[in-house]
Amino acid sequence: MSILFFVLIALLGLGFFSLNIWKIRYNINLGKPEERSGDVGKRLKTMILVAFGQQKMFSRPIPALLHLCLYVAFVITQVELFEIFADGLTGEHRMFLNGLGGFYTFAISFIEILSVAAFFATVMFLARRNLLKLPRLNMKEMIGWPTKDANLILIFELILLVCIFTMNGADEVLLNRGASHAAMESGNSFGFSVSSFLGPLFFDGISTGNLHIVERIGWWGHLFMVLGFLNYLPYSKHFHILLAFPNTYYSNLEKKGKFNNMASVTKEVKLMMDPTADPYAVDPNAAPPSRFGAKDVTDLSWKNLMDAYTCTECGRCTSSCPANITGKLLSPRKIMMDTRDRLVELGESKRKNGIDHEDGKSLLGDYITEEELWACTSCNACVDECPVNIDPLTIIIDLRRFLVMEESKIPNELTGMLTNIENNGAPWQFSQNDRLNWANEE
Amino acid sequence: MNLHVPTMAEMKAKGENPEILFWVGCSGSFDDRAKKITKAVVKILNSCKVSFAVLGTEESCSGDPAKRAGNEFTYQMQAMMNIEVLNGYEVKKIVTACPHCFNTLKNEYPELGGNYEVVHHTQLIQDLINTGKLILENSESFKGKKITFHDPCYLGRANDVYEAPRQLIEKLDAELVEMKRCKSKGLCCGAGGAQMFKEAEKGNKEINIERTEDAVESAAEIIATGCPFCNTMMTDGIKNAEKEGQIKVLDVAELIANAAEL
Ligand code: SF4
Ligand code: SF4
Numbered sequence: 001m002s003i004l005f006f007v008l009i010a011l012l013g014l015g016f017f018s019l020n021i022w023k024i025r026y027n028i029n030l031g032k033p034e035e036r037s038g039d040v041g042k043r044l045k046t047m048i049l050v051a052f053g054q055q056k057m058f059s060r061p062i063p064a065l066l067h068l069c070l071y072v073a074f075v076i077t078q079v080e081l082f083e084i085f086a087d088g089l090t091g092e093h094r095m096f097l098n099g100l101g102g103f104y105t106f107a108i109s110f111i112e113i114l115s116v117a118a119f120f121a122t123v124m125f126l127a128r129r130n131l132l133k134l135p136r137l138n139m140k141e142m143i144g145w146p147t148k149d150a151n152l153i154l155i156f157e158l159i160l161l162v163c164i165f166t167m168n169g170a171d172e173v174l175l176n177r178g179a180s181h182a183a184m185e186s187g188n189s190f191g192f193s194v195s196s197f198l199g200p201l202f203f204d205g206i207s208t209g210n211l212h213i214v215e216r217i218g219w220w221g222h223l224f225m226v227l228g229f230l231n232y233l234p235y236s237k238h239f240h241i242l243l244a245f246p247n248t249y250y251s252n253l254e255k256k257g258k259f260n261n262m263a264s265v266t267k268e269v270k271l272m273m274d275p276t277a278d279p280y281a282v283d284p285n286a287a288p289p290s291r292f293g294a295k296d297v298t299d300l301s302w303k304n305l306m307d308a309y310t311c312t313e314c315g316r317c318t319s320s321c322p323a324n325i326t327g328k329l330l331s332p333r334k335i336m337m338d339t340r341d342r343l344v345e346l347g348e349s350k351r352k353n354g355i356d357h358e359d360g361k362s363l364l365g366d367y368i369t370e371e372e373l374w375a376c377t378s379c380n381a382c383v384d385e386c387p388v389n390i391d392p393l394t395i396i397i398d399l400r401r402f403l404v405m406e407e408s409k410i411p412n413e414l415t416g417m418l419t420n421i422e423n424n425g426a427p428w429q430f431s432q433n434d435r436l437n438w439a440n441e442e
Numbered sequence: 443m444n445l446h447v448p449t450m451a452e453m454k455a456k457g458e459n460p461e462i463l464f465w466v467g468c469s470g471s472f473d474d475r476a477k478k479i480t481k482a483v484v485k486i487l488n489s490c491k492v493s494f495a496v497l498g499t500e501e502s503c504s505g506d507p508a509k510r511a512g513n514e515f516t517y518q519m520q521a522m523m524n525i526e527v528l529n530g531y532e533v534k535k536i537v538t539a540c541p542h543c544f545n546t547l548k549n550e551y552p553e554l555g556g557n558y559e560v561v562h563h564t565q566l567i568q569d570l571i572n573t574g575k576l577i578l579e580n581s582e583s584f585k586g587k588k589i590t591f592h593d594p595c596y597l598g599r600a601n602d603v604y605e606a607p608r609q610l611i612e613k614l615d616a617e618l619v620e621m622k623r624c625k626s627k628g629l630c631c632g633a634g635g636a637q638m639f640k641e642a643e644k645g646n647k648e649i650n651i652e653r654t655e656d657a658v659e660s661a662a663e664i665i666a667t668g669c670p671f672c673n674t675m676m677t678d679g680i681k682n683a684e685k686e687g688q689i690k691v692l693d694v695a696e697l698i699a700n701a702a703e704l
Contacts, residue, residue, distance in 0.1 A: 059627070254549070255545075255548075255549050255600060255601050255602070256599055256600050256601075257545040257549055257596050257599075257600025257601050258545070258549035258550060258600075259509060259510075259550065261514075261518070261550060261553045261554060262514045262518075265514040265515055265518050266518060266554065268515070269515065269518040269519055269522060270522070272519070273519070273522060273523075292514070293512065293514075320627070320629075322629055322630040322632060322649045322652070322653075323643070323645070323649070325629075325647075325649075325652060326632075326642075326645045326646065326647040326648065326649050326652055327644075327645035327646030327647055328642070328643045328644065328645040329643065329644070330643070371643055371644070374640070374643055375642070375643040375645075376635050377595070377630045377632060377633070377634040377635040377637050377649070378510050378595075378634050378635030378636075379595040379599065379630035379634050379635070380595055380599040380600055381595075381599065381627075381629070381630065383599075384599050384626050384627075385627075397510070397512065400511065400512030401512040401513075401514060402512075403512060404511060404512035404513050405512065405513065405514065405515065410511065410512070410513075411640045411641075413639055413640040413641065414511050414636060414639055414640050416639075417507060417508075417511070417636065417639040417640075418508055418511065418513055418516050421503045421505070421507070421508055421516055421520060422516055422519070425468075425501075425502030425503050425520070426468040426471070426472060426502075426503050427468055427503060427507050427638075427639055428468070428472060430468075430471075430472045432499055432502065433499050434471075434472075434499075435466075435471045435472075435498060435499050435501055436447070436449070436471070436496065436498040436499055437471075438466075438470075438471060438472075438477040438480055438481070439445055439447040439484075439496075441477070
C-alpha cells in the first residue's frame with residue numbers, strides 16, 4: 001500500500017517537474033541562435049571553477065561561506081535521498097545500512113553535521129534579509145513576490161532539515177528501545193553524530209507507537225519537501241541550482257569589452273560603401289533580420305534567455321553598478337528579472353495561442369524603460385560581479401540598438417555626437433583636417 | 443624638445459614603413475587636456491627612437507561611441523573606412539592611449555577585416571623600460587609620492603590589463619596606493635557607453651563624484667589615469683571636491699615623461 005502511494009507521489013512529482021523543464025526549454029529556444037560551442041576544455045574549467053567551485057562568490061566572504069554550507073549540505077544530502085527512494089520502492093527500512101556498515105554511520109553523520117551548518121546558514125540568511133535588511137536584498141525590484149520567493153525557499157530548507165533530524169532522531173530512540181525497523185542489533189545506537197543526541201533529548205517521552213508515527217512523518221516529510229522543492233524550482237530564482245552549471249559552461253569566453261558585430265549591418269554597410277558589391281556575397285545563409293536590435297525577448301539570444309532563468313536575484317550586479325549606486329533607475333538585476341518575467345509570459349501565451357501569436361506587449365516599454373537603458377556606462381561591473389556569469393550588458397545594448405536604429409529614439413546630445421562622427425569623423429565638431437594640429441601647437 | 447611626428451603618408455612617400463602606428467584618437471587629437479597626454483606619448487616614443495607614425499588627417503573616429511550608443515551603422519561605417527586606410531598602409535602593430543580605441547581596434551575590428559596587434563600605451567612603455575630603451579635614472583620627481591591608479595573599464599575589466607600601468611607607477615619609486623574599489627572591482631568614472639557625450643540620467647549623484655571620493659579616501663596625491671575620458675571625469679571630480687591644490691590628475695604617460703625629464 002505505502003509502496004503504491006510512494007510510486008504515485010514520486011511519479012506525479014517527477015512528471016510535473018519534467019513538464020516544467022520542457023516549458024523552460026521551449027522558452028529558451030524562443031531566443032535567437034548564438035554560437036557557444038567548442039572550447040570544451042575551457043568551458044568545463046569555467047563551469048567547475050565558477051559553478052561547482054563558486055569561485056566568484058568569494059569576493060564577499062560572509063555570504064560565500066554561508067552559501068557554501070547550504071550548497072554542500074544540499075549536494076551531500078541527496079545521498080540520503082537515494083536511500084529514501086530505495087526504501088520507498090522496496091518497502092524496506094534503511095536499506096543501505098547492512099551493506100555499508102560503518103560507512104553508513106559515517107555518511108549519515110557527515111550529512112547531519114552539514115545539516116546543522118546548513119540550518120545555521122539558513123537562519124543567518126533569513127536574518128540578513130529580514131532583520132538586518134541588507135540593502136542589496138531589499139531594493140525596489142525585490143518588493144513583493146521576489147522577497148516572498150527568497151524567504152519561502154529558506155523556510156522550505158528549514159522544514160527539510162527538521163524532517164531529517166526528526167526521522168533520524170526518532171529512529172535512534174526506537175533502536176534504543178529495540179523497536180526500530182532497521183536491521184541493526186537493538187539496544188544499540190546508530191551512532192549518528194547529531195541525532196543520537198537530539199533524538200533522546202526531544203523524543204524520550206513519546207510512546208513507542210507514536211514514535212513510529214513521528215519517524216514516518218519525518219520520512220514522508222523529507223520526501224514531500226524534496227518533491228515540492230523540485231517542483232517549486234522552475235517558478236523561482238532558486239532554479240539557479242540547476243542552471244548554474246550549463247549557464248557557466250556556455251559562458252562568453254571572449255574579452256568582456258568585445259561587443260558583437262551585427263552581421264546584418266555589415267551586409268548593408270558593405271553595400272553602401274561599394275555599390276558594385278554583390279548583395280548576396282556577404283553571407284548567403286543569413287536571412288534578413290526582422291529588426292535591428294531587440295524589442296522583445298524573442299530578439300535576444302538563447303543565452304540571454306538562459307541567463308534570465310539562471311539569475312539568483314542576489315543583486316551583486318546592481319550593488320556594483322555605477323548607475324545604480326548613484327541613484328539612477330537602472331538595475332542590472334531588474335533587467336534580468338524583467339527578461340525572465342516577460343519570457344514566461346510570452347512563452348505561456350505562445351503555447352496557448354500558437355507560436356506565431358503576438359500578445360501586443362514587449363520587453364522594451366512594458367518592462368524596461370528607455371531611462372534605464374540610457375543610464376548604462378557599459379562598464380561591465382555587473383558582468384564581472386555575477387556569480388553565475390550572467391551578462392546583463394548585452395541585453396541593454398541590444399535594446400539600445402533597437403531604440404536607435406529602428407525607432408530613432410535617442411537622447412538629443414547623442415544625435416549630435418553621431419552626426420559629428422558621420423560628418424567630420426569625430427564625436428565633436430572639429431574638422432578632420434585639423435586632426436594633426438596638436439603636433440604643431442605649443 | 444621638438445616633437446617629431448611623422449605621418450604614414452610621409453613615410454610611405456619615402457618608401458618607409460614604421461613598426462608601429464600611433465592611433466591618437468579623437469580626444470587625443472582635439473581635447474586640450476588629452477593633447478598633453480598625446481604629446482607625452484610622442485616624447486617617450488621620440489626619446490626611445492621608436493619607429494612610429496600617425497595617420498594624421500587620415501585618422502577618423504574608431505566608432506566606439508557610436509557602437510555603445512546603439513548605432514551599429516555608424517560604427518561599422520567608421521570601422522570599415524578605418525580598416526581600409528590601415529590595411530592600405532599594411533599596418534601590423536598599433537599603440538593607442540585611449541582604452542576605447544584600444545578595445546574596439548583590438549577586439550571588434552578583426553571580424554570586419556582589420557587584424558592588428560594592438561597595445562595600450564602603458565603596455566608599450568612597460569616594454570620600452572623592460573628592454574632597456576627607456577631609462578628612468580634615479581628620477582626624484584615622484585619619489586615617495588602616494589599615487590593611485592584609476593582602472594579604465596575598457597582597459598581593466600574589458601581587457602584584463604591591470605598590471606602594466608601599476609608596474610610603471612612602481613618604476614617611479616612612488617608609493618602605489620589602491621582605492622577601496624580597484625582592478626576588476628574598480629568603479630567606472632561615468633564616461634563610458636557614450637555617457638561622455640550626454641547628460642547623466644536622473645539620479646542623486648554624479649558617478650565621477652562618487653569615484654573621486656574613493657580617490658580622496660585613498661590619500662593619494664596623484665590620481666594616475668590611462669584614458670582621456672577618465673582623466674576629464676576625475677579632473678572634474680577633484681575640482682568639484684575643491685582639492686585641486688592637493689590632488690593632481692595625470693596620465694601614466696605624463697608621469698613617465700616627467701620622470702624621464704622629457
Ligand atoms: S555595464 Fe551598465 S548595467 Fe552593468 S554595471 Fe555597468 S552601468 Fe551598470
Ligand atoms: S545577474 Fe547575476 S549578479 Fe545580478 S542578480 Fe542575477 S545572479 Fe546576481
